[in-house]
Amino acid sequence: MLLCVIRNRVEEVGKVAKVLLKDIIKIYDGDVKAVDRANIEIQDKEFMVLVGPSGCGKTTVLRMIAGLEEISSGDLFIDSKRVNDEAPKDRDIAMVFQNYALYPHMSVYGNMQFGLRIRNFPKEEIHARVKEAAQILDIEELLDRKPKALSGGQRQRVAVGRAIVRKPKVFLFDEPLSNLDAKLRVQMRAEISSLHSRLQATMIYVTHDQTEAMTMGDRIVVMRSGIIQQIGTPLKLYNTPINRFVAGFIGSPPMNISPAGVSEQDGKIVVKEEGMTVVIPESREEVLRPYLGGKVLMGVRSEDLKFTNEPKESNLNAKVIVVEPLGNETHLYLETKDSQLIARTDSEHGFRVGERVDFTPEVKKIQFFDIETERSLLYSE
């Protein structure tokens, strides 16, 4: 028994949980390609978030890492060991499911100790681990209860507890907060982040909520239609999106993107959109020069549209169609001749629906995308 405890301790200390996906492809019956050549390197102790809209393949990637979904081609390594053909139980992972998947006929204690009991851990070790996890998650009072007697938030904690007692190499989270109400979601978000800092474990987290991705992840993988669009830190994705999709997906409200004409005026390159004229700084002239006489997609974040009281011909003049006061700021839905935009302003202005207002963009923060490929013109690795 003692040997077993020592063995477990040694195993825990020696665990390096790097996850590597190499050219992973998942094809379902009928040639449906759910994931196409996914290459992701998740570092030891990293909190990696997979984000994207429904059907983008993020959950499929997670399930392939868990071993719940067969990999059609490519290699998956956990801790430098190829695990494509390993059963889920042999991959040393733990997963928190979207609907928690708690065993309804077992108590909270029963649920948490189940994985350890199956692995023939000594009773004292099981008890100690369950107690420790219950303490961390503040669910000590609930250990005798059945899952049906728990609230959504409590069930979520138990599901996390069931994962952490195992002390696995990798934690997998499949949209674990999507069934919680908005307030609880914010609270649990912070708790999972603090749990990551405390456990210092590798965590892979799937969500469709870009706010969760931005606030929790060390790095984020943005996916669309089974293809990885961009991998990077939250700020990198926010400030230098690789393409129009990432620019629109990351950030709330989404980036305002619309076509704009590129021309030369007084020796300087200018971009014109909806009556608004933007003089491009010299540092960015080179990327836009090939598009002279043509069109690009211009992207401006809502907070980079600045309200101005000085009407100028070069300003963006738009009609306010919706005012959303949020207390600390106000979101304005604006309508120009051909498009709609969102601007984030101070609450003090007191805008009214129907009024016409002038905005100028923060020129240095404007993003430009190729109108055909939709790739960013400013992106660099």
Next chain:
Amino acid sequence: MKQSKKRVIFLEALGVLFFILFMLPLLLVLINSAKDAFDVTQYPLRLPEDWGQLGRNVANIWANPNVQYSRSFFSSVLITVLSLLFIMFLSSQAAWVLVRTKSRLSIFIFTLFVATMVIPFQIVMFPLLSWFRTVTDFTGIRLLRTYGGMILAYLGFGSSLSIFMYHGFIKSIPYELEEAASIDGCGRIRTFYTIIHPILKPIHATVLVLNSIWIWNDYLLPLLILGKSGRVMTIPLAVSNFAGAYVKQWDLILTAILMSMVPVIIFFLLAQRSIIKGMVQGSIK
């Protein structure tokens, strides 16, 4: 308001009427079990004068060498319990595999099971006998006049409805539970017995009660497979021995019926809550 009150009174009266209608046979069996043969035929609706007659009838039945009630009781219990266990374990496992294996073959097999529910027993009873004889001829395994043959027949006839019921229930169990179990370290069999099987408790109760009632009371199938003068005899067959060609001992027949009803009623009362739960869950989830 007045109209709805009248409606409630009418429905309640109708309910009481149905209750009396359904309870009447049981009441007749009960009051006539405590009478002698003369009183049963002459005054069938009169309450018994001496309830002690019930005890004497029971003793007569138990001691009757032609009927061998104790042996028949043991055979009935053995056949019913083993049939139920086989039906419960094999049907639930079959339904689980049919639900979780998403292929055309699994849909076809399930449809076959459902289709067999609408085939009347009378159509298959003689082919069944002939098939049992053929199996014996080819393999040497005796199926007629044996416990094995009887239990096999009940498994065959009981499994289609059971699989249908389990199938509906298992569909409502989230697949993630099994995935969580596989990550926790369970294999397929362990997943079934530690996770799925306990969740099926309410539907187990429903399946067990529904099958136990007909297996315990069945007369025709044991008559065909076991025969009236065979070594193995169930209670309904034994009770039929009180009805000869010329004399029918109604006092003993009714007492024996009452005795055979008791275990099923007790089982039904014990499992009642789970049955209702099982039926509701199976239908709405």
